[in-house]
Amino acid sequence: MTAPRPSTKESIRAAAARLFPLHGYTGTSVRDIAAAAGVDAALVIRHFGSKEELFLEIMQLSDEAQPLLDGPLDELGEHFIDYVLTTGDEVRGVFLALIRASDSDGVAPRLREMHDAAFVAPLRSRLEGPDAELRSRLAAALVGGLLYSLWVVGDEQLLAADRAEVVRRYGALLQALITP
Amino acid sequence: MTAPRPSTKESIRAAAARLFPLHGYTGTSVRDIAAAAGVDAALVIRHFGSKEELFLEIMQLSDEAQPLLDGPLDELGEHFIDYVLTTGDEVRGVFLALIRASDSDGVAPRLREMHDAAFVAPLRSRLEGPDAELRSRLAAALVGGLLYSLWVVGDEQLLAADRAEVVRRYGALLQALITP
DNA sequence: GTCTATAATTGGATAGAC
DNA sequence: GTCTATCCAATTATAGAC
Numbered sequence: 001m002t003a004p005r006p007s008t009k010e011s012i013r014a015a016a017a018r019l020f021p022l023h024g025y026t027g028t029s030v031r032d033i034a035a036a037a038g039v040d041a042a043l044v045i046r047h048f049g050s051k052e053e054l055f056l057e058i059m060q061l062s063d064e065a066q067p068l069l070d071g072p073l074d075e076l077g078e079h080f081i082d083y084v085l086t087t088g089d090e091v092r093g094v095f096l097a098l099i100r101a102s103d104s105d106g107v108a109p110r111l112r113e114m115h116d117a118a119f120v121a122p123l124r125s126r127l128e129g130p131d132a133e134l135r136s137r138l139a140a141a142l143v144g145g146l147l148y149s150l151w152v153v154g155d156e157q158l159l160a161a162d163r164a165e166v167v168r169r170y171g172a173l174l175q176a177l178i179t180p
Numbered sequence: 181m182t183a184p185r186p187s188t189k190e191s192i193r194a195a196a197a198r199l200f201p202l203h204g205y206t207g208t209s210v211r212d213i214a215a216a217a218g219v220d221a222a223l224v225i226r227h228f229g230s231k232e233e234l235f236l237e238i239m240q241l242s243d244e245a246q247p248l249l250d251g252p253l254d255e256l257g258e259h260f261i262d263y264v265l266t267t268g269d270e271v272r273g274v275f276l277a278l279i280r281a282s283d284s285d286g287v288a289p290r291l292r293e294m295h296d297a298a299f300v301a302p303l304r305s306r307l308e309g310p311d312a313e314l315r316s317r318l319a320a321a322l323v324g325g326l327l328y329s330l331w332v333v334g335d336e337q338l339l340a341a342d343r344a345e346v347v348r349r350y351g352a353l354l355q356a357l358i359t360p
Numbered sequence: 361g362t363c364t365a366t367a368a369t370t371g372g373a374t375a376g377a378c
Numbered sequence: 379g380t381c382t383a384t385c386c387a388a389t390t391a392t393a394g395a396c
Contacts, residue, residue, distance in 0.1 A: 024283045030371080030373085031370090040381050050372080051373095115333045134338075138338070138349055138350055142325050144328050146321050148324050154292060155317055157313065158317045158321065165311075170318055170321075176352070177349075188361080188362085209389070210389085221391095226361085
């Protein structure tokens, strides 16, 4: 009831959130965003300062609750892999856009943040032992590698593979880091 | 003795091979390449057709002999991880440039080729069993994930970690896919 | 083969009227 | 707050003289 009609700023935000994950940073011009939002290009800069500032404001994942923090520890490996594989296209788009723009000085820290928040932190919170830190970072690398193969490389044979089989096999590897 | 003085085309090729991995595709202009090669920008297009064609011609790894194809199978996991971690900056640059330009239609297949040639094929050649194909693809994902964490994300704690420890732990995971 | 000059387009960002 | 008009810099690529 606070905003019955979407404000210009919100229209721009919505358009950017749709286009950036779809076409990447360089592939999305300020004019494209403005056109999709139905506003003038000048307003985009007016409201957000610059294209990069807008990009950084858009490209963050809503802190989705991780329901798997409560599950049994000895099944966390498979559950986590299953969880990341159910990830929707929206998250996928943000992930890809950040990776492909990660040569920019402003984007690199943001990618690190997302990697930490989405992969390292959830796993770190359930690990114990003196080397838990290293193990959780290796676990995050392992998880990221699966998404890298599927989404960045586009390994067709892996994309076509039986999902349950991937969850079982790759989940077992992750489990070996969780409960050595 | 075939070419005592580097031809213009070779000069361009050498400059591109140095700059693309260093600054990426969009970060390297045709003018930059021409200037580094000491030639005119028009010659770059003249000799290679377009910037993207030049990029694709440059961005392939010289088929480096993999000395680890001969080692003992039960040590392949650690040896392979050790091998990719010794990879020089040159390979690293190619890897990063391909990933960050992978939204281009022409680059995506090239990244797939490199992933296959560098990770999947060497492992696949040593694996046996009916599910060797899937296991080698998961193994490639695992290896790629380590380089993703180190080079793309730039996980500082992983970069600072004891190298032998990483080889031992992550190598053990890879080994579990090689000899289940 | 090489280079000068420039075309043709696109990009982000700004000034100022309303 | 909004929009019209535009600036200015940068890009890839081409045409044509030498």
